[in-house]
Amino acid sequence: MGILDFLKRKPEASANVAKERLRIIVAQERSTRGAPDYLPLMRNELLEVIKKYVQVDIDAISINLEHDSGHEVLELSVALPDGKPAAG
Amino acid sequence: MTAQIIVVTSGKGGVGKTTTSASLATGLAIAGKKVAVIDFDVGLRNLDLIMGCERRVVYDFVNVVHGEATLKQSLIKDKRHENLYVLAASQTRDKDALTQEGVEKVLDGLSAEGFDYVVCDSPAGIEKGAHLAMYFADHAVVVVNPEVSSVRDSDRILGLLASKTRRAERGEGAITQHLLLTRYNPTRVAAGEMLSVKDVEEILGISVVGVIPESENVLAASNAGVPVILDENSMAGQAYSDTVARILGEERPLRFTEVTKKGFFQRVFGS
Numbered sequence: 001m002g003i004l005d006f007l008k009r010k011p012e013a014s015a016n017v018a019k020e021r022l023r024i025i026v027a028q029e030r031s032t033r034g035a036p037d038y039l040p041l042m043r044n045e046l047l048e049v050i051k052k053y054v055q056v057d058i059d060a061i062s063i064n065l066e067h068d069s070g071h072e073v074l075e076l077s078v079a080l081p082d083g084k085p086a087a088g
Numbered sequence: 089m090t091a092q093i094i095v096v097t098s099g100k101g102g103v104g105k106t107t108t109s110a111s112l113a114t115g116l117a118i119a120g121k122k123v124a125v126i127d128f129d130v131g132l133r134n135l136d137l138i139m140g141c142e143r144r145v146v147y148d149f150v151n152v153v154h155g156e157a158t159l160k161q162s163l164i165k166d167k168r169h170e171n172l173y174v175l176a177a178s179q180t181r182d183k184d185a186l187t188q189e190g191v192e193k194v195l196d197g198l199s200a201e202g203f204d205y206v207v208c209d210s211p212a213g214i215e216k217g218a219h220l221a222m223y224f225a226d227h228a229v230v231v232v233n234p235e236v237s238s239v240r241d242s243d244r245i246l247g248l249l250a251s252k253t254r255r256a257e258r259g260e261g262a263i264t265q266h267l268l269l270t271r272y273n274p275t276r277v278a279a280g281e282m283l284s285v286k287d288v289e290e291i292l293g294i295s296v297v298g299v300i301p302e303s304e305n306v307l308a309a310s311n312a313g314v315p316v317i318l319d320e321n322s323m324a325g326q327a328y329s330d331t332v333a334r335i336l337g338e339e340r341p342l343r344f345t346e347v348t349k350k351g352f353f354q355r356v357f358g359s
Contacts, residue, residue: 013279013280013281014280014281015277015280015281015282015283015284015287016280018235018236018283018287019283019287019290019291021236022236022239022240022283022291023290023291025240026239026240026243026291026292029240029243029244030243030247033247034247034251
């Protein structure tokens with residue numbers, strides 16, 4: 001640590017951190033907007049089931065509800081961790 | 089001719105909805121329109137204070153809805169502009185005092201009285217009062233601060249405006265959405281401490297109709313009960329004037345969004 005440290009680098013601007021966090025949360029909330037209220041609960045229960053077999057994080061599961069010519073499509077995608085086969 | 093209904097809303101509280109409602113209504117009146125501004129915050133009446141007419145409230149919005157007073161008796165005529173009227177919120181604690189039918193009746197009554205614009209000052213939150221304030225709107229002014237929780241809440245409100253209004257339900261076309269960024273501090277933006285106009289526009293996917301700089305004149309105006317738009321020397325007042333002009337269709341460049349370098353004389357003698 002020296003007295004010239006303040007010249008070298010600044011901490012990341014907090015506005016950039018705010019922008020990144022907002023970009024992610026807004027996108028996530030938009031994708032589930034207008035979806036039934038049970039969706040977050042169902043997501044958590046599905047996560048519990050999946051966790052019995054594979055160790056995944058809640059962020060690895062995304063649920064999308066789309067309206068496609070008169071019927072609704074519930075799309076569930078799970079990103080599995082690399083190189084870890086499912087536990088028997 | 090039916091009145092154009094403008095809701096001023098935000099989701100989050102304390103971002104400047106009532107300040108904006110008062111200045112927007114006053115600005116429209118200055119432009120020669122006949123304007124009524126309604127406080128939808130049942131139980132927490134505040135618009136009357138910001139408009140400076142708190143001692144002249146006799147009957148309120150809920151009285152009209154319940155047929156206890158006529159619209160004419162309840163509308164408070166502004167001291168400064170003869171074509172501007174205030175309808176105060178009720179102080180009742182009964183949150184169900186407003187009904188959709190009741191609100192519709194009042195808005196139809198205002199149309200029949202020849203009003204050009206009705207400005208609806210929404211309560212914070214997304215519950216009944218906020219829902220009723222936005223339901224009949226043709227235009228919305230979404231007030232947002234350059235701050236994470238306010239931006240997130242306004243995205244939620246933009247979603248509700250697109251789906252939970254009468255225009256949306258009837259398929260009459262989307263309501264016009266105007267994003268108004270308030271409490272903006274260009275110095276902090278330049279220092280990387282505050283979201284910029286561009287950041288907020290990018291996150292929400294909608295461009296701003298105005299940017300109101302953070303200003304001590306806003307508090308001074310509310311202290312005095314004079315809408316800040318009437319403080320023509322303040323940056324906030326001028327920014328509100330620009331915003332009203334844009335809402336009326338005029339094109340004006342954004343002002344007060346860059347850091348102003350003080351000139352030599354300003355430095356020496358103060359601003």
